[in-house]
Amino acid sequence: MIKGTIKVDTDRCKGCNLCAVACPKKIITLSETVNRMGYHYAQQSDNDACTGCAACGIMCPDGCITVFRERL
Secondary structure, eight states, X not given: OEEEEEEEOTTTOOOOXXXXXXXXXXXXXXXXXXXXXXXXXXXXXXXXXXXXXXXXXXXXXXXXXXXXXXXX
């Protein structure tokens, strides 16, 4: 079994929401708070549901998302 997680470079994220649309598990949301540029940044809302498929990272136009996979 593989467990995934993402790390978002919150300072570079523009909150375009393309990653959330691309996520097949629908576990990426925009934050309530804003980054230093004034954008609501992407965040993983469910730490247990991510499969590490990397659809979000591929879709991100600014390369703000790093996907990690861990074999359990």
